[in-house]
Amino acid sequence: MTVRNLIVAQSGGPSCAINATLAGVIEAAAKAPEVERIIGSFHGIEGILYSDWIDLTGKADKDTLDKLSATPAMALGSCRFKLPSDYQDMIYASIRERFLERNIGYFLYIGGNDSMDTVRKLSEYFALVKEREPDAQIPVIFGLPKTIDNDLCGCDHTPGYGSAARYLSVTVRELIKDTEIYSVPSVTIVEVMGRSAGWLTLAAAMPRFLGEKKPQIVAIPETPFDEVAFLAQIRALHKTTRSVVAVVSEGIKTADGKYVGESEQSGTIDVFGHTYLSGVGKYLERLVKHEIGCKVRSIELNLMQRCSSHLASKTDIAESRAVGAYGVQMALGGHSGEMACIRRKDGEYEAYFSCENIARCANAERLVPKEWQDLEDPEVQRQIVSYLAPLIKGQAAVFADEYGRADYIDWLKDAKRCKKIILF
């Protein structure tokens, strides 16, 4: 048996669950006799290039891994780094050298669509190396999924989505209560993340699908948005109810494919003379104010939907951790250029994992299916509940004291790049 080292890194936008996947990787790697040292690369692939890393071999105790699983954002930091398409580029040789220096046999990259592009390119590069130099020792490059957007192809759902969905469902329910107290008509517009896919907005609409009357309006990017119909719907609703609640994806588009409020004309000129495109929520707020004139408020759920670990889903955190461990098994088995996917068995909810060729997952987006786009259809609503409810089920452990102070893992403070003075 050849004993080699394993390197793990995180990339893209954070979530409540990406550290659980890291915990799963550390846990499984610590038990694997094929793995000598577990190295965490800070700031994704950048840490490999800059030799900025942390030795995680001794950090596989239960307490550390449980706390890590409950820590939001990314314990190893993130990067937005796109590898060049040209495999002759110096950067590839440099990564290879770094891997050889450290006797790396396995590289696991936890991230979304863009990060899977890195997995694809690195695995293709090393396959070319192997063709050219059959005796070369090349590492296994394996992708682990992560995105609150739930838009990775090949997956039933993605790690991080369930926790964001739980946050959205609980928060929108509370907001609905808040909007109902006045006796005057009002409109509340809740802007939800999701530039291309409406998965998070479906979660924000869960109070309605679970039996409430609100949110009455649900707008996802997959269905063209019509401002005139939106205003007409509000006017019609105000005939029988005071409080109208709309949940809208940040990425809703008009029939001609433009983002709502995207055109320069619909932006605003700020005091500094810049055209300023506010979010779609603010844009619709001004539209309703102007056209209807009633009490109107927009609410952007912003980063809270991806970092609210205090509302993380137990199912999501457990699956995210398990998929990390699965990734280590697959990497040890030589599955290079693949990504782990969470799948679902038919019948009662049960998840299992599979490997997908990375080319299928990288740079592609899985949208809300066409069959689900009539959100007023009770059968569609039933299917959405049956899809979503198991994912938001249960409250994940929170390591907080009686003052709500969570005991987070903070490895990033040891990153060299954090200490460097970078600027301007």
Add this chain to the structure above:
Amino acid sequence: MTVRNLIVAQSGGPSCAINATLAGVIEAAAKAPEVERIIGSFHGIEGILYSDWIDLTGKADKDTLDKLSATPAMALGSCRFKLPSDYQDMIYASIRERFLERNIGYFLYIGGNDSMDTVRKLSEYFALVKEREPDAQIPVIFGLPKTIDNDLCGCDHTPGYGSAARYLSVTVRELIKDTEIYSVPSVTIVEVMGRSAGWLTLAAAMPRFLGEKKPQIVAIPETPFDEVAFLAQIRALHKTTRSVVAVVSEGIKTADGKYVGESEQSGTIDVFGHTYLSGVGKYLERLVKHEIGCKVRSIELNLMQRCSSHLASKTDIAESRAVGAYGVQMALGGHSGEMACIRRKDGEYEAYFSCENIARCANAERLVPKEWQDLEDPEVQRQIVSYLAPLIKGQAAVFADEYGRADYIDWLKDAKRCKKIILF
């Protein structure tokens, strides 16, 4: 013993705790032999004028009151209604008539500064009635405090503040983690409620006062805000750290007393041709973008800071409920024209209640004391922690199923005004 009826109503902005105070009122009134029926007036004083009310006499069971205490916003609805200053106005005679019709002996009004103005005026009006007609049966008018803003005079703190503070402290801590993942410099501006008083922003700064390094910048309305100094502070911080987090009150003002970003010049002209004054967070975001040019994001915590019952403080909910019961005792004892206050004993945290003359509480605002305005002073930070920590202590009960669906009390659906078609 004269047996009379009690009427209770809610007014002003909602919170997580105002229903707990209502629960305390119902609980104590149900036990009082002097009270025959407990009437809830919908939409504050408006429900009295429009005879829109609910009989709460049979709703004093433990299960209902516990769920009511965990329901955000206002089970009886709110209003923004200012009584006229002229006690000859028809409206006063009309209220008196409604009270006589229903044999009302006690009126308890739960609200903030503006609502206490209603309590003051009604009690003064009825005192005049008594002077004029010594045999007239006049009701006791009693105020119960409520405001997340924590700005009611005579109180150590107000019901609702502790829960909002717990939400802010937990959420800002999670946001800090989220901001730390990138290797590029960034500024995150968190806008917190509080038009005049900085109490909520102090709560948002709790992660720092409790030992974190962030938020590094804390701006409250009581201290003049200087844009040049703010930018200089960010530049200085970026020399040693990447992520700068600022928590700012929505009501911060410049040295000349104007709200930051208030002037028409600093507003924006929207697509509809209107001048649009965005919140201070968005204004500062654009300022940083323009002057420093780094990654910058503003986050408005919006209604979530007042309705997030899933993070309500156990201390706050318990005290809010107890103060409602105290209010009933005081009303039965004839304390008209007074408001209940939560006070604090010296030494180990212990709360008690007292009555204040309503004239002291109505229309006045209690600001963060001058001695606390140097937020960089470790002794000030220690005092703030000692003040705030007990108020956010413990997680209040949440009646939610495994999908996070809370079982809320919904009495408002029976309000007549909710069924009326009001509009345009």
